[in-house]
Amino acid sequence: MSILINKDTKVIVQGLGKTGQFHTDKAIAYGTQMVGAVHPSKAGTTHVFEGATDHSGVPGRPDNYRVELPIFSSVLEAIEETGADASVVYVPPPFAADAIMEAAESGIRVIVAVTEGVPVADMVRAKRYLADKDTRLVGPNCPGVITPGEIKIGIMPGYIHQPGKIGVISRSGTLTYEAVYQLTRLGLGQTTAVGIGGDPVNGTNFLDMLKQFNDDPETEGVVMIGEIGGTAEEDAAEWIKDNMTKPVAGFIAGTTAPAGKRMGHAGAIISGGKGTAAAKIAALHAAGIEVAETPTDMGAAMVRAMG
Amino acid sequence: MKIHEYQAKQLMAARGIAVPEGVAVTTVAEAVGAARSLIEKTGNPVVVVKSQIHAGGRGKGRFKEHPDVAGVNVVLDGIEGGIEAAEEQVRYLASRMLRSTLVTIQTGEEGKQVNHLYVEQGIDIARELYLSVLLDRGVSRNIVMASTEGGMEIEKVAEETPQLILRETIDPAIGLAPFQAARLGYGLDLEGDAHRNFVKFVTALSELAVELDTDLIEINPLVITTDGRVMALDGKMAFDDSGLFRHSEVEEMRDESEEDPAELEAKAVGLSYIKLDGTIGCLVNGAGLAMATMDTIKHVGGEPANFLDVGGGADADQVAAGFRIITRDPNVKGIFVNIFGGIMRCDVIASGVVQAVKEVGLEVPLVVRLEGTNVEEGRRIIEESDVDVVSAVDMKDGAEKIVELAK
Numbered sequence: 001m002s003i004l005i006n007k008d009t010k011v012i013v014q015g016l017g018k019t020g021q022f023h024t025d026k027a028i029a030y031g032t033q034m035v036g037a038v039h040p041s042k043a044g045t046t047h048v049f050e051g052a053t054d055h056s057g058v059p060g061r062p063d064n065y066r067v068e069l070p071i072f073s074s075v076l077e078a079i080e081e082t083g084a085d086a087s088v089v090y091v092p093p094p095f096a097a098d099a100i101m102e103a104a105e106s107g108i109r110v111i112v113a114v115t116e117g118v119p120v121a122d123m124v125r126a127k128r129y130l131a132d133k134d135t136r137l138v139g140p141n142c143p144g145v146i147t148p149g150e151i152k153i154g155i156m157p158g159y160i161h162q163p164g165k166i167g168v169i170s171r172s173g174t175l176t177y178e179a180v181y182q183l184t185r186l187g188l189g190q191t192t193a194v195g196i197g198g199d200p201v202n203g204t205n206f207l208d209m210l211k212q213f214n215d216d217p218e219t220e221g222v223v224m225i226g227e228i229g230g231t232a233e234e235d236a237a238e239w240i241k242d243n244m245t246k247p248v249a250g251f252i253a254g255t256t257a258p259a260g261k262r263m264g265h266a267g268a269i270i271s272g273g274k275g276t277a278a279a280k281i282a283a284l285h286a287a288g289i290e291v292a293e294t295p296t297d298m299g300a301a302m303v304r305a306m307g
Numbered sequence: 308m309k310i311h312e313y314q315a316k317q318l319m320a321a322r323g324i325a326v327p328e329g330v331a332v333t334t335v336a337e338a339v340g341a342a343r344s345l346i347e348k349t350g351n352p353v354v355v356v357k358s359q360i361h362a363g364g365r366g367k368g369r370f371k372e373h374p375d376v377a378g379v380n381v382v383l384d385g386i387e388g389g390i391e392a393a394e395e396q397v398r399y400l401a402s403r404m405l406r407s408t409l410v411t412i413q414t415g416e417e418g419k420q421v422n423h424l425y426v427e428q429g430i431d432i433a434r435e436l437y438l439s440v441l442l443d444r445g446v447s448r449n450i451v452m453a454s455t456e457g458g459m460e461i462e463k464v465a466e467e468t469p470q471l472i473l474r475e476t477i478d479p480a481i482g483l484a485p486f487q488a489a490r491l492g493y494g495l496d497l498e499g500d501a502h503r504n505f506v507k508f509v510t511a512l513s514e515l516a517v518e519l520d521t522d523l524i525e526i527n528p529l530v531i532t533t534d535g536r537v538m539a540l541d542g543k544m545a546f547d548d549s550g551l552f553r554h555s556e557v558e559e560m561r562d563e564s565e566e567d568p569a570e571l572e573a574k575a576v577g578l579s580y581i582k583l584d585g586t587i588g589c590l591v592n593g594a595g596l597a598m599a600t601m602d603t604i605k606h607v608g609g610e611p612a613n614f615l616d617v618g619g620g621a622d623a624d625q626v627a628a629g630f631r632i633i634t635r636d637p638n639v640k641g642i643f644v645n646i647f648g649g650i651m652r653c654d655v656i657a658s659g660v661v662q663a664v665k666e667v668g669l670e671v672p673l674v675v676r677l678e679g680t681n682v683e684e685g686r687r688i689i690e691e692s693d694v695d696v697v698s699a700v701d702m703k704d705g706a707e708k709i710v711e712l713a714k
Contacts (some may be wrong), residue, residue: 271472
């Protein structure tokens with residue numbers, strides 16, 4: 001079991017430019033069922049992906065792959081032709097929110113938006129638009145979602161993952177890799193790892209994913225990795241205290257970050273005294289979460305939390 | 308991105324939002340001329356001379372070179388002495404304020420040099436209020452915040468008297484509804500003309516926020532004049548950097564003298580750099596990992612000298628550029644390169660580090676931790692070079708090593 005996506009999920013890519021092509025190739029090598037692309041200027045053609053299979057991904061496949069990916073002018077057409085239920089968005093920032101809304105309106109169930117630099121106002125509108133749609137948006141500005149051994153949607157390196165029993169939720173890409181790699185080396189592996197992204201307005205927050213991991217029978221513990229800015233970690237901690245039945249380990253980045261400076265991520269900023277690492281760490285402790293003192297200890301903290 | 312008060316007021320005035328008459332100047336002569344023309348035009352003998360820097364607390368701020376001069380000065384000399392007396396006082400103030408260093412609670416001890424002054428007409432103030440439009444991350448929507456406690460620090464008001472802060476959430480599909488604007492006005496005890504003018508003001512302000520992709524608009528104080536007008540006496544605006552591509556009008560207002568030159572240089576080559584006060588320079592891929600690296604340095608007893616995220620797709624040249632920026636900081640006593648290669652390949656980072664050391668030399672210890680894609684190749688490149696590098700097995704090990712070596 002897993003959350004959000006599994007081996008049966010069929011994925012289309014929105015935006016098959018250079019970045020989209022690169023990561024679509026890696027996804028196919030991993031074993032993801034990439035079934036089509038939406039890129040209006042290339043609609044009606046196909047793009048051929050071929051190469052050596054990444055054997056750290058879906059098991060039992062031949063050593064080489066060759067996929068002729070059909071390209072469509074709209075998400076609706078892509079769904080009709082392929083039966084896709086998930087999409088990954090690499091569309092450039094000015095058009096990314098529109099691509100997200102199109103996917104939602106067309107009936108895509110899970111949208112993973114990788115694009116960095118989407119205007120906040122666009123996301124405010126897109127999120128309002130998605131409110132009454134039966135769609136889960138992850139991102140934007142996120143590494144994506146992976147269910148190891150089954151499917152990888154996004155830009156994370158597949159080989160550091162391993163099928164297992166820990167759910168991972170994180171606002172940071174490279175810190176997710178750090179946590180995942182430690183869990184792999186400890187033999188715990190992951191059910192699903194979700195990068196929710198570093199923007200101030202995103203489709204999915206910690207709380208949404210915690211609820212799903214709590215309900216997933218295969219997930220035995222959760223690592224959540226937060227950072228300065230906003231109060232999503234505090235909200236999650238509050239919910240964990242009253243509802244979570246599984247052990248949780250956490251880490252918060254930004255203890256040394258100065259106030260008023262954006263630390264790379266658009267959402268990583270302490271403003272008006274709000275969103276400090278100290279407040280978040282205190283909230284995690286208060287909820288009984290095992291907090292790692294340094295990122296090197298995230299895996300060990302999970303082991304401690306599991307007793 | 309931030310802009311100056313006078314620029315924020317230009318943007319507001321262009322959209323029919325009431326602001327006092329004012330003139331931005333860069334020389335003493337211009338300041339004196341502006342005072343005269345404002346007094347003649349408005350008939351009010353009072354003018355205000357305001358320092359323009361990207362930091363708050365200007366009114367209570369003082370100049371390093373002239374501790375008796377405040378960052379914002381109301382010139383009353385014209386009331387009894389006429390225009391000439393006002394001019395004389397403006398000349399006195401402007402000659403001390405321009406090119407001097409203003410220290411406020413937000414600038415830190417080093418202060419900021421004042422290159423622009425804003426000379427503004429005096430206003431007969433009946434009440435001072437607070438008004439802002441900003442993103443509420445909890446609901447993913449903009450909100451309007453208003454308070455009767457104008458001129459105060461809003462964080463303080465929020466902490467001590469939260470009941471005095473009014474909020475209205477803006478539905479992005481609707482905008483600020485008329486009833487919401489009216490409700491805010493009644494909440495601020497406004498009636499008659501003042502209420503009507505406030506509704507117009509706050510509605511236009513909420514539209515400006517969407518039109519120009521602002522992160523924050525803060526009017527503190529918003530004033531009600533003795534004749535019922537509503538005006539922005541101060542104006543602070545910050546913009547969403549991701550939205551700037553569609554606002555050349557705003558981009559042109561960028562004042563690079565307000566930004567750190569090293570941060571600008573890093574940005575120009577696609578890196579994200581922020582200078583800090585410590586001694587351990589760090590070069591990391593990914594914003595979260597970069598922050599966590601700083602935290603880990605602190606945790607093991609050191610102090611980070613910077614935040615530097617080379618991003619997910621940096622090439623050897625960008626890594627070399629980052630290295631140059633770090634080594635230029637005279638406080639740096641050691642450098643920690645911490646890479647978890649996902650998309651970023653370790654061999655690329657290794658080549659960049661070797662290239663940079665060859666170009667700029669290395670006078671402080673260097674610890675490198677590489678993990679992830681092509682890690683073996685990366686380690687080989689570093690080992691086979693003649694660069695003096697200490698390898699680390701993980702982030703904590705690396706932090707401990709560099710803190711020890713930099714002692």
